[in-house]
Amino acid sequence: MSLPKTLLFCIFLVLGFSAFSHPEDELIISEIEQGQLSMQDQQMTAEYEAALKRQRMRRLAAMSWQQRFLLFIKAGIEHIIPKGLDHILFVLGLFFSSLIIGSLLWQVTSFTLAHTVTLALAALGIIQAPGNIVEPLIAFSIIYVAIENCFFKETNKWRPLIVFSFGLLHGLGFAAVLNEYGLPENGLVPTLLAFNIGVELGQLIVLFSAAALFWMIRKKSWYRQWVQIPASVMIALVGLFWFIERTIL
Amino acid sequence: MKKLLFIATIVLLGACQSQQEQTEMQSSENPFFQEWDTPFGIPPFDKIKDEHYMPAFEKGMKENLAEIDAIVNNPEDPTFANTLEELERAGKLLTKVSRVFYNMTGSNTNPKIQELQRELSPIVSAHSDKITLNEGLFKRVEAIWQARETLDLTSEQQKLLADTRKSFVRSGALLNEEQKAKITEINSQVSELTTAFGQNLLAETNGFELILEEEDLDGLSEGTIAAAAETAAQKMDRAETEEEKAKYKDKYVFTPHRSSMYPFLTESNRRDLREKLYKSYVQRGDNDNETDNKQVAAKLAKLRAERAQLMGYETHAHFVLEERMLKSPDEVYGLLTKLWEPALARAKAEVADMQAVVDMEGHEFKLAGWDWWQYAEKVRKAKYDLDEAAIKPYLSLDNVLNGVFETTNKLWGLTFTELYDVNVYHPDARVWEVKDKDGSHLGIFIGDYFTRSNKRGGAWMSSFKGQSNLDGRERPIVVNVCNFPAPVGDNPALLSFENVTTLFHEFGHAMHGILTNVTYGSMAGTSGPRDFTEFPAQILEHWASEPEILKSFAKHYQTGEVIPDELINKLLKASKFNQGFENTEYLAASLLDMDWHTVKADEDLKDADAFEEASLKKIGLIDEIAPRYRSTYFSHIFAGGYASGYYSYVHSAVLDSDGFEAFKEAGDVFDPELAAKLRTHVYEKGSTEEAMDLYTQFRGRQPEIDALLKVRGLDGSSD
Numbered sequence: 001m002s003l004p005k006t007l008l009f010c011i012f013l014v015l016g017f018s019a020f021s022h023p024e025d026e027l028i029i030s031e032i033e034q035g036q037l038s039m040q041d042q043q044m045t046a047e048y049e050a051a052l053k054r055q056r057m058r059r060l061a062a063m064s065w066q067q068r069f070l071l072f073i074k075a076g077i078e079h080i081i082p083k084g085l086d087h088i089l090f091v092l093g094l095f096f097s098s099l100i101i102g103s104l105l106w107q108v109t110s111f112t113l114a115h116t117v118t119l120a121l122a123a124l125g126i127i128q129a130p131g132n133i134v135e136p137l138i139a140f141s142i143i144y145v146a147i148e149n150c151f152f153k154e155t156n157k158w159r160p161l162i163v164f165s166f167g168l169l170h171g172l173g174f175a176a177v178l179n180e181y182g183l184p185e186n187g188l189v190p191t192l193l194a195f196n197i198g199v200e201l202g203q204l205i206v207l208f209s210a211a212a213l214f215w216m217i218r219k220k221s222w223y224r225q226w227v228q229i230p231a232s233v234m235i236a237l238v239g240l241f242w243f244i245e246r247t248i249l
Numbered sequence: 250m251k252k253l254l255f256i257a258t259i260v261l262l263g264a265c266q267s268q269q270e271q272t273e274m275q276s277s278e279n280p281f282f283q284e285w286d287t288p289f290g291i292p293p294f295d296k297i298k299d300e301h302y303m304p305a306f307e308k309g310m311k312e313n314l315a316e317i318d319a320i321v322n323n324p325e326d327p328t329f330a331n332t333l334e335e336l337e338r339a340g341k342l343l344t345k346v347s348r349v350f351y352n353m354t355g356s357n358t359n360p361k362i363q364e365l366q367r368e369l370s371p372i373v374s375a376h377s378d379k380i381t382l383n384e385g386l387f388k389r390v391e392a393i394w395q396a397r398e399t400l401d402l403t404s405e406q407q408k409l410l411a412d413t414r415k416s417f418v419r420s421g422a423l424l425n426e427e428q429k430a431k432i433t434e435i436n437s438q439v440s441e442l443t444t445a446f447g448q449n450l451l452a453e454t455n456g457f458e459l460i461l462e463e464e465d466l467d468g469l470s471e472g473t474i475a476a477a478a479e480t481a482a483q484k485m486d487r488a489e490t491e492e493e494k495a496k497y498k499d500k501y502v503f504t505p506h507r508s509s510m511y512p513f514l515t516e517s518n519r520r521d522l523r524e525k526l527y528k529s530y531v532q533r534g535d536n537d538n539e540t541d542n543k544q545v546a547a548k549l550a551k552l553r554a555e556r557a558q559l560m561g562y563e564t565h566a567h568f569v570l571e572e573r574m575l576k577s578p579d580e581v582y583g584l585l586t587k588l589w590e591p592a593l594a595r596a597k598a599e600v601a602d603m604q605a606v607v608d609m610e611g612h613e614f615k616l617a618g619w620d621w622w623q624y625a626e627k628v629r630k631a632k633y634d635l636d637e638a639a640i641k642p643y644l645s646l647d648n649v650l651n652g653v654f655e656t657t658n659k660l661w662g663l664t665f666t667e668l669y670d671v672n673v674y675h676p677d678a679r680v681w682e683v684k685d686k687d688g689s690h691l692g693i694f695i696g697d698y699f700t701r702s703n704k705r706g707g708a709w710m711s712s713f714k715g716q717s718n719l720d721g722r723e724r725p726i727v728v729n730v731c732n733f734p735a736p737v738g739d740n741p742a743l744l745s746f747e748n749v750t751t752l753f754h755e756f757g758h759a760m761h762g763i764l765t766n767v768t769y770g771s772m773a774g775t776s777g778p779r780d781f782t783e784f785p786a787q788i789l790e791h792w793a794s795e796p797e798i799l800k801s802f803a804k805h806y807q808t809g810e811v812i813p814d815e816l817i818n819k820l821l822k823a824s825k826f827n828q829g830f831e832n833t834e835y836l837a838a839s840l841l842d843m844d845w846h847t848v849k850a851d852e853d854l855k856d857a858d859a860f861e862e863a864s865l866k867k868i869g870l871i872d873e874i875a876p877r878y879r880s881t882y883f884s885h886i887f888a889g890g891y892a893s894g895y896y897s898y899v900h901s902a903v904l905d906s907d908g909f910e911a912f913k914e915a916g917d918v919f920d921p922e923l924a925a926k927l928r929t930h931v932y933e934k935g936s937t938e939e940a941m942d943l944y945t946q947f948r949g950r951q952p953e954i955d956a957l958l959k960v961r962g963l964d965g966s967s968d
Contacts, residue, residue, distance in 0.1 A: 032447070032454050032884055034706040035506045038483055039359065047701045048676070050735065055676035057739075059669045182739075 053182050060184040068184060069194045076198015079177055081205060086138055086242060087170060089235050091203050093145035094163065095210045096228050096235070103159075108207070110160045114167025115174060116196055122175030123183060123192055134172045136246040141166035142239030149232035174199065281305035281346045287671075289682070289693050291726060292349050292713055294674040299361045302350050306369060309343030310376045316340065317380055320389070327389035329402060333409055336386075337719055337769050347373075348713050355705045356697055356730045357674050387422040390414050405937045409769050412936070415572070421560070428559055435556045442549045447888035449540040450533060450881075456540070457529040458484070459503040459513075459522065466501060468518035477501035480509065505530040508706075514622035520614075527619035534881025535858065542881040543857040549887055550845045551854050558850040566846040566893040573778045574900065574940040578847050581896050585843070587954055588899065589836050589868060591963040595829030600873055602628050618873055625827050635823040641743040643803040643812040646698060646733070649749050652802025653756050656792045660924040661764070662686030665694065677701070677735075678728070683763055692716070692763040695728040698752075699735040699742065706732055708751045710758035710775070710786075717770035725774065727762040729755040741806050746820055750790050757789030758782075764932040773935045779894055781940035783901030784908065785931055791909040794821060795918050825962030830874060832899075832961060837876035839896040840868055842886050846893035857881055899957075904944060906956035911948055923947075 060068060080087055094107045121127045145163070174195075184191055217223055280296040282305070287293050316339035323331055354366050380386070393400070394414045402410065421432045460481070466474055478501055485497040503513045503526055510526055517523055534542030553565040562568040566578045575581050603624035604616050616624065629635075657663045665681045673680060678697040685691050695713070700706075714726040731751060736742040744752070761782070762774040775782045792798050796817050803812035844864040854860060857880040865876065878885065885891035908927075912918045930946040945951055958964040 030705055030707075032450050032882075033506070034508065035455075035504070037358065037703060037705070039703050043702050047735070051676040051699070051701075054736075058667075058679070062667065062669050 053180070057182045057184070060182065061186075063184075065187055065190060068187065069190060072191050072194035073198040073201070075178075075181060076195040076200075077202045077205075078198075079174065079195075080199055080202025083177075084202070086142060086239075087173075087203075088206050089238060090138075090142050090145065090166070090170065091206045092210060093142055093149065093232065093235050095207060096232050097145065097149045097159070104207075106160045107163045108203070110164040111167040111170070112200060112203070114164045115171030115199070118168045118171030119174045119178070119196065120171075120192055122172055123178060124188065127172075129172045131176055132246075134169060134176070136243055137169050138166075138173050139239050139242035139246055141169055143236050143243060146232040146236035146239060150229050150236075279304055281342065281349075282308070288668070289690075289724075289726065290714055291671060291673065291680070291693060295672060297349065299359070299365070302346060302362075302365055303369075305342065305346035306350075306372070309340070309346050310372075313340040313343045313376070314379060317383060317386060321383065321385035327392045329393055329400060329406060329410065332389045332393060333406075333413060334719065334769075336413070337409075337717070337771060344715075348711075352711050352713060352728065353674065355709065355711070356678075356728075358703050358705075381416065381420045382422075384422070387417040390417060391422075405768055405772070408937055409772060412772070419560070419568075419572075424559070432556060432559060435552050435559075439549060439552050439556070442545050442552070443888055446534075446542055446545045446549065447884060449542050449545065450884055450888065452540045453533040453536070453542075453882070454505055457505050457533075459526050459529070460496065461501040461503070461522070463501075465519060465522060466517075469513070469516045473512040473516055474501065476509070476512070477503055480504065505533060511622060514619060515626050516623070520620070523619040523623070524617070531618070531875050531879060533879075535879070542887070546845070546857040546880045546883070546887050547854045547860065550848055551850070551852075553846065553892065554848050554850040554852070564847045564849060566843060569846070569893040573894070573897075574781045574944075575896075578843060578893075581843055581893075581900075582840075584900060584903065584954070585836055585840050585896055588832065588958075588963075589840070591958055591965070592829060592832035592836055593869065593871070594965075595963050596833040596871065596874060597829070599625070599628075599827065599829040600871065606631075616873055618875055621830065621873060625830065629823075629826050633819065633823045633826050635819045637745050640746055640812075640816060640820065642805050642807065643816075644744040644746065644749055645806040646742040646744060648802050648804055648806070649744055649752055650696070652793070652798065653753055653789075655801060656753075656789070656798060657756075657760060659919045661928050663691070675701075690724055692724045693726040694759055694763060695726070697728060698731045698733050700732040701735070704730065704732065708732060708755050710755050710762060712762050712774070715770045716762075716765045716767065716773040718766070718768045719770065723770070725762055725765070727759045729759050731755060743806065749793050753789045753793040754786045757786035760789070761785040761932055764928060765935050766933045767935045767937050769937075772937050775935075777936040778940050780897035780900040781904070781944075783898065784904040784944070787901050787905035788908050788927075791905065792918065794824065796821075797918065828961045828963060832963065833870070833874050834877040835899065837865060837868065837870050837874070838878045838883065839899065840864065841876050841878075841880065842883070842891070842893060842895040845880070845886065903954050903957050904952050906960045907952045907954075908944075908948060910956040 060071075063071065091108075091111075094104065094111065097107065098104050118127070122129070145166070148159075178195060214223075214227065217227065279301045280293050281301055285291075285293055316335070320332055320335045320339070325331055350362075350365075350369075353362055390410070390413055394410060397407065397410060421429050424432065461477070466477075469477075480502040481497045481500045484502055485494050488494045488497065503509050505526065510530055513526055514523055534540070534546075550565075557563070557565040557568040560568060562571070564578065566581070570577055570581065575584065600616060603620070606624050606627050607614065607616055607620070614620075654663075654665045662685065664684045666684070668680045668682055671680045673695060675697065677699050678695050681694045681696070683691045683694050693714075697704075708729070708731040710727065710729050712725055712727045715723070716725040717723045729752075731748070733742060733744055733748050733752075758775060765774040767773050796814070799817055800811050804810065805812075841861060841864050845860070848854060861876075861880045870876070880887075885895055886893075891897075911923055912920055915923055926947045930943050934943055941951070955964075
């Protein structure tokens with residue numbers, strides 16, 4: 001039955017321009033039948049966001065795997081630069097920890113390994129962690145590595161292990177944004193792989209840029225006092241701000 | 250002195266120039282002033298801003314009037330080509346902006362658009378008057394009309410000529426000055442009364458509210474309570490004084506809007522409150538206050554009768570029906586009375602069923618109008634027992650879309666390709682290219698299915714671009730807008746069976762808009778008479794409930810299991826539920842509409858109540874049912890364009906049931922020969938031929954009502 005569904009209002013639209021001689025009537029009739037539209041900004045924004053995500057998902061589902069692979073590499077990079085400022089700071093925190101390439105490599109590798117594991121587990125729905133716990137902890141991890149940089153000239157042997165556990169946290173953070181972004185139903189594993197590759201590329205870009213800036217001066221005697229420590233303090237302060245923002249505010 | 254003049258001239262010129270530059274700059278930014286180089290000419294929604302509409306309307310109307318002047322002042326003798334074809338070409342910009350704008354007012358509005366809509370309304374109607382009342386233009390059309398026998402016109406051209414001339418004649422072109430003045434006078438009174446009727450009704454509808462405490466909510470479901478709390482919160486938001494705010498604080502509000510009233514009438518166990526809300530609904534416009542509509546309705550009917558008489562028609566209904574598929578009041582009354590007895594008999598049986606439940610519950614009362622929804626629901630649960638929640642998982646939006654695409658593929662060989670990279674006005678609006686059997690482009694279909702807060706309720710079809718073959722092959726862009734619940738989270742959207750029927754219905758309108766293939770755009774697609782244009786939409790609904798087709802698309806979204814036969818049977822049986830009530834309330838309103846518009850100019854009309862009472866007594870309407878619309882809130886006929894046309898819905902239903910019966914008789918719901926006939930004689934033809942001729946060419950005979958009675962369970966077969 002569709003008697004009431006097709007209102008006069010609709011008929012006016014259907015008939016085209018010639019029928020618009022009394023458009024004010026349609027407005028009144030639809031208000032009588034259905035009441036006023038309640039257009040509340042907050043709700044409209046939420047509806048629009050949800051619709052955007054549905055659109056992205058449809059597009060994803062229609063793509064070839066190569067297109068999807070490239071898209072998620074791009075998404076992975078974007079989630080570091082420019083969107084993942086907290087991850088950038090963490091990686092920089094690692095960079096300012098050591099002057100020995102070997103040590104830096106160990107830390108970065110364990111970080112990568114860790115966040116790959118949790119990202120995959122969370123994306124596959126095996127583990128779940130609420131954002132209001134993960135996000136402040138990520139901020140805390142930034143504070144921690146930065147402060148440690150100020151106290152120890154060289155990293156201790158536990159450092160890779162600590163970095164690994166922080167990496168687990170960051171992986172959960174990536175999973176949350178990836179979930180908001182939308183994952184395709186089919187081909188989940190290659191998609192995750194692509195996203196991870198993107199994240200790695202993003203991290204490498206951050207590291208190489210930092211290296212390019214500071215490599216020449218790393219052996220100077222004032223490097224620790226005037227670069228390593230002040231930079232770490234800055235990073236720690238930003239981390240502290242985020243920590244407060246994410247817990248209290 | 251000379252120098253001064255010279256300078257003045259320079260300044261003036263300069264001023265002109267800078268003004269010109271300014272408008273040129275505006276033009277270069279306003280997308281309506283540019284050619285659209287988008288794929289398939291889809292409007293560039295990302296570039297269209299709210300401030301572009303008004304300048305485009307203004308320029309569009311100016312251009313349109315200049316084009317009309319050029320036609321009228323053409324020194325050559327009037328010919329079909331230099332008059333009617335030029336009229337077809339006129340108003341391009343105005344059409345372009347109107348189509349986008351009026352689509353947005355319905356499907357993606359905002360406060361700015363709503364304001365523009367109110368502002369534009371009188372401007373646009375004044376503009377259309379300038380064309381329909383243009384005497385010079387009518388003279389040219391009339392000259393061609395008089396010479397029509399000698400002109401060797403195609404049948405489509407003859408129909409365009411006849412329709413165009415008729416629209417001038419019906420606006421009063423053949424009347425003398427005195428008569429014209431009288432008509433203008435009546436029109437302006439009608440217009441005032443129409444507006445007053447709508448505004449009174451709006452005030453009456455918004456004026457009543459049932460404010461309830463927690464203890465008044467007995468029987469109401471969680472969803473209904475939440476909606477009522479939301480209504481109270483909104484009213485509190487809008488309230489201006491603290492006192493008024495306090496009135497709504499922590500309360501629950503129900504209103505005589507159907508979306509608020511029906512759930513309450515169905516669920517509430519408080520008979521006294523049901524009665525209160527129901528009465529507030531049926532008494533709208535009939536409260537003897539300053540927003541009373543009794544006199545307004547009577548005056549309107551009388552004025553319309555006078556106008557019809559002046560134009561040379563017996564009654565207003567005669568005037569209206571001249572252009573419809575059913576050509577006279579006799580034909581309409583004939584159809585409605587044939588349906589009336591079976592519907593009323595069924596309704597009486599339903600009353601008996603429900604009274605039995607009332608008695609069984611140990612109540613002493615006689616069933617009344619405000620009890621109907623509650624007891625109908627009880628009967629429904631006992632007799633039809635259809636669990637919507639059990640069906641929905643089989644009806645994901647994507648599956649249903651596949652089903653409707655597949656249906657048109659089997660009927661006409663159409664294919665649909667989704668265009669993922671095309672952005673339209675909202676991310677929920679999806680775009681498909683429609684191709685014919687041979688792979689050629691037919692049109693663009695936009696489907697905008699989910700409800701949202703800036704979309705009007707209901708479901709409809711409209712277009713962003715029309716079809717025409719006048720200056721090359723122009724293919725249409727058509728949209729379906731619905732209000733299905735949006736999916737929650739990442740789950741797929743699951744539809745109810747009613748949603749599925751709606752989707753097929755609107756898709757039928759869309760097919761009418763997309764398959765159309767005529768020379769002159771004004772006769773394309775859905776341009777035909779109102780009692781015919783629902784037919785192509787409604788007939789497609791029948792395919793949705795064919796078990797064979799249902800099984801092809803209704804698959805469980807998680808397991809892929811095909812919908813079980815048992816569910817299909819329940820579904821089909823449930824479609825006969827409450828049909829006595831629905832048909833009776835509808836037919837009573839249709840007959841009331843016909844009665845109002847077959848009054849003669851000299852008849853003595855007192856007020857709407859007495860008239861309505863007599864009208865309903867004549868047909869023997871039972872007390873438990875009110876007409877779908879009583880006179881004082883029958884906005885379709887007194888505030889809108891449905892005067893003497895409310896019967897259209899059931900007439901189209903006769904056509905679709907009778908039409909689908911042809912496929913049943915053929916033993917194949919995709920019978921190729923019938924499908925081809927349906928396409929060539931109905932979906933492609935627009936209004937290039939008389940609607941009844943189109944139907945009989947498809948069906949091989951005139952329509953009959955038996956199939957409809959069977960479909961609605963009014964043939965005595967349901968218990």
